[in-house]
Amino acid sequence: MLKVSQLEVKYGVIKAVQGISLTVDQGEFVVLIGNNGAGKTSTLKAICGVNPVSSGLVELNGEVITGKPSYKIAAKKIAMVPEGRHAFAGMTVQENLSIGAYLRRDKAGIQEDKEMVYGLFPILKDRARQMAGTLSGGEQQMLVIGRALMSKPELLFLDEPSLGLAPIVVETIFETIQRINRQGISILMVEQNAFLSLSVAKRGYVMDSGAIVLEGSAEELMNNEMVKRVYLGQEDLS
Template identity: 55%
Template sequence: MMIELINVNVYYGIIHALKGISFHIDEGEIVTIIGANGAGKTTTLKAISGIQRIKSGSIMFNGKDISKSSATDIVGLGISHVPEGRRIFSNMTVMENLEMGAFLRKDKAEIKKDFNKVFELFPRLLERKNQLAGTLSGGEQQMLAIGRGLMSKPKLLLLDEPSMGLAPIVVKEIFEIIKDINKEGTTILLVEQNANMALQTADRAYIIRNGEIDIEGRAEDLLKDETVRKAYLGG
């Protein structure tokens, strides 16, 4: 088991955002969390990456409790978070954004290899490597955000709404790339509004409702499940 959340509670002031959630991800899997807006999906990712402090419970990563670790230490351990809304540095070039992803690393030769890997996955970024990130299209900015996340050499990649605001053809491309990243050996936790696409891509899924895990199962089973279809897949 690569990561396990055990009875995790998160509050925003008096709002109880995550109510004792527990789940796990095995090495090599793509796991997706789906649910309505405000269900607690983004909060779950923030709790794992150390951006949001948990009130109680524990988060175990490769056997180590990281629930009190700083966000920087968590990146150093091998967890990278690609946030909702891309959050790239728009007044820096594509190349500078990717360099920011590797800021904790000292292995210069390996960093060089990883730049090449990112450019193999995203040839368009290579064409635009000296361009200001703010001038890229939405799809290219999403590619850059994922590429920057990969530059920290993560064992676990957290993706928050990678399809948001993108044209269907670009969404398809992004999801193909997510599968490729996984095949290369990176475990992925995917939070996604596009439940259909997420379930077609993932191995397993957790459906979160009002801060609690409501349904869990193999993604292909949930795709066929009537209740899930009605509630999350538009019938």
């Protein structure tokens, strides 16, 4: 489905992403983990067309999308949930969801998907007429995920969905992300919480200083000594 080959992203003379390659297959849940500043968000933004690509290729279902504007990439059934939530604070919950469907014209399908989002996040239905800016951080995260789903994506990008949220809220959101993946939506998630992300994903990549330093199944990475020491906070005491 998604194939990234030798991707480089530069900010002036600084090379934020250094020739990385990764794939996400149809229906797969893949995570990109690493410390703050590793280049994870820059990678997502480059794939989505938000940041310019210095070199390399991004292919979606065999079509090269490198360099295309972000709105054209979004029209190819890709949706991104950005870091920091970015709900439209001056709009209601239901207005935020409707904006997520701005490229669609199937009114019945839009209403059906709105009910699907309310099924995933029941609290949003209770808050439907409430201004998004008055929601809690966790409710806003639910809203922006729901807003992304309203575009009916085949591939969903999630950038640090646990950031700044209470552990019990994070657990709820990650359980829902798994449900979304089980519906057949492919997911590429950037996340600093390595333990939680590897516990829900199928495969993962570890990024450090703009480069991918490890890749493998979630189980392999969870059991890797370097990952346990650096990202999971575990020491081998044997």
